[in-house]
Amino acid sequence: MKLKQNIIYLLVNIFVVSSVFAADQFDLVIKNGRVMDPESKLDSVRNLGIKDGKITAITKDEISGKEYIDANGLVVAPGFVDLHSHGSPIPFSQKMHLRDGVTTPLENEVGANPVDLFYNNLKGQSRTNYGATASPMGVRESVFNSHYKTETGHIVRDLMDVTLDTCADMSMSSTVPNEEQIKEISVQIEEGLRQGGLGIGVPVGYMTTGTTSQETADWQRLAAKYGVATYLHGRFSSQMPPASGILGMEEMLSSVSVYGGGLLIQHIHQQTLSRTPMALKMIDEARKKGVNVQAEVYPYNIGSTIVGADYLHPSNYGPNMGHTYKDILEVATMKPLTKERYEELVKTNPGANVLFTGISKEGMLSALAHPTTFVGSDSMPMTVTKTGKMAIDWDIAYEDVSGHPRAAGAHAKVLRLVRETKIMPLMLAISKMTYMPAKFLEDNGVPSMAFKGRIKVGADADITIFNPKTVKDNSTYKQGGLPSTGIPFVIVNGTIIVKDSKVINGIFPGKPVRNAVLK
Numbered sequence: 001m002k003l004k005q006n007i008i009y010l011l012v013n014i015f016v017v018s019s020v021f022a023a024d025q026f027d028l029v030i031k032n033g034r035v036m037d038p039e040s041k042l043d044s045v046r047n048l049g050i051k052d053g054k055i056t057a058i059t060k061d062e063i064s065g066k067e068y069i070d071a072n073g074l075v076v077a078p079g080f081v082d083l084h085s086h087g088s089p090i091p092f093s094q095k096m097h098l099r100d101g102v103t104t105p106l107e108n109e110v111g112a113n114p115v116d117l118f119y120n121n122l123k124g125q126s127r128t129n130y131g132a133t134a135s136p137m138g139v140r141e142s143v144f145n146s147h148y149k150t151e152t153g154h155i156v157r158d159l160m161d162v163t164l165d166t167c168a169d170m171s172m173s174s175t176v177p178n179e180e181q182i183k184e185i186s187v188q189i190e191e192g193l194r195q196g197g198l199g200i201g202v203p204v205g206y207m208t209t210g211t212t213s214q215e216t217a218d219w220q221r222l223a224a225k226y227g228v229a230t231y232l233h234g235r236f237s238s239q240m241p242p243a244s245g246i247l248g249m250e251e252m253l254s255s256v257s258v259y260g261g262g263l264l265i266q267h268i269h270q271q272t273l274s275r276t277p278m279a280l281k282m283i284d285e286a287r288k289k290g291v292n293v294q295a296e297v298y299p300y301n302i303g304s305t306i307v308g309a310d311y312l313h314p315s316n317y318g319p320n321m322g323h324t325y326k327d328i329l330e331v332a333t334m335k336p337l338t339k340e341r342y343e344e345l346v347k348t349n350p351g352a353n354v355l356f357t358g359i360s361k362e363g364m365l366s367a368l369a370h371p372t373t374f375v376g377s378d379s380m381p382m383t384v385t386k387t388g389k390m391a392i393d394w395d396i397a398y399e400d401v402s403g404h405p406r407a408a409g410a411h412a413k414v415l416r417l418v419r420e421t422k423i424m425p426l427m428l429a430i431s432k433m434t435y436m437p438a439k440f441l442e443d444n445g446v447p448s449m450a451f452k453g454r455i456k457v458g459a460d461a462d463i464t465i466f467n468p469k470t471v472k473d474n475s476t477y478k479q480g481g482l483p484s485t486g487i488p489f490v491i492v493n494g495t496i497i498v499k500d501s502k503v504i505n506g507i508f509p510g511k512p513v514r515n516a517v518l519k
Contacts (some may be wrong), residue, residue: 029470038427043427048463086156106132108132109266123512132222133198200220220259230252234252237320249282267303272335296374302358307330374437465490493509
């Protein structure tokens with residue numbers, strides 16, 4: 001596989017370099033930037049030439065182009081790849097992603113159903129690259145809820161957007177399927193893979209009492225059959241027996257060992273909590289034995305979810321996670337929950353967005369700096385503060401929304417932490433946000449990702465340019481939508497989409513990240 005990819009790169013490079021230098025002009029030239037490529041470890045001042053959406057020259061020589069960016073004093077990095085975005089198909093969320101340097105946000109944890117509907121809705125309408133896994137959560141809702149209907153293929157939006165009449169009621173959460181339904185669920189998930197899904201999303205933590213181990217094992221079997229990965233939100237968020245986060249991780253890890261395929265354990269620190277060092281050690285040991293598993297972390301110890309999430313039930317959130325109602329904030333009001341308000345929301349609006357405290361800050365930082373983890377934002381859609389509705393429209397002001405700050409600032413926060421606390425080398429931080437997630441997808445059945453997450457001749461011209469001395473997150477728990485600063489330019493497929501820290505409206509350079517559609 002590696003030899004084949006190198007041959008493809010060589011052929012692409014020969015073609016693009018010869019054709020570009022014959023024309024002696026590029027579509028875009030990025031001058032004098034500190035080019036940092038985590039694959040080759042290049043860290044030097046270079047000029048980049050871009051043509052037809054590809055990086056076609058990396059050189060010390062002067063080159064000419066139709067358009068120029070002077071990146072003197074700035075880092076020129078691959079565009080950030082986020083395998084854990086729940087706002088990726090939403091215009092306002094894309095705007096926040098771009099200001100945070102993210103060029104490829106993907107809906108991998110929850111996924112899409114139908115997969116083709118998700119992709120069709122975004123064709124020619126996306127500022128960022130886009131893609132999704134097949135969604136057992138969406139499939140289960142459709143199997144158990146005969147009234148459920150979707151126009152988006154995006155169960156997250158169907159549950160949270162109060163303006164949509166989808167009739168989604170979280171039937172998927174606690175309904176235990178019979179044998180016939182288990183077969184139907186597997187058939188629909190396999191259809192999602194055949195429609196080009198990037199893998200299988202396994203947010204079993206939202207379906208704790210309904211999802212059978214027979215289902216989760218079969219999802220890993222299907223992932224192995226198609227050479228892709230599963231993306232896990234573990235069954236348990238707990239540091240206590242009998243239902244610990246370690247046990248939830250082991251449920252899918254054992255299936256990988258039996259069937260094959262890959263496994264990404266998403267936001268592992270919020271699943272295993274104080275036991276995260278043990279969990280990461282287990283994963284590293286499994287990798288040494290050839291098990292295809294990796295873990296992801298976001299740079300916050302406070303999470304965001306829907307109030308109906310299984311793990312927020314008092315019987316778990318209290319004794320097993322070590323918190324109380326006052327540690328849960330209702331995003332619409334930014335007030336702590338009471339027992340009465342929690343019970344009311346679960347009954348009347350289980351999709352309501354909330355923030356909750358999980359792991360300790362020190363535990364989160366340790367997991368973030370671990371050499372084999374990479375970064376995923378787990379960005380949730382924002383809420384318009386005055387109306388309580390989901391923030392959909394592009395033109396909504398950043399100051400007018402509420403929600404978890406990770407949706408606007410996760411990647412800039414990592415870079416700020418590197419500068420302020422020396423938590424890890426800058427090259428490793430960039431790798432965790434670019435090459436490592438891209439390589440995981442590439443190694444798990446998504447060959448197009450070989451052209452992302454790198455600054456390399458022949459790679460897609462997805463590029464994030466930032467100032468290492470000033471880049472920072474500005475979003476807070478009170479104002480979750482404030483955009484990151486110190487990232488003046490972002491390029492998607494060769495098109496400048498962020499210029500002088502302003503996102504350009506009315507252009508749609510995003511392309512699908514999608515597997516082959518099988519007839």
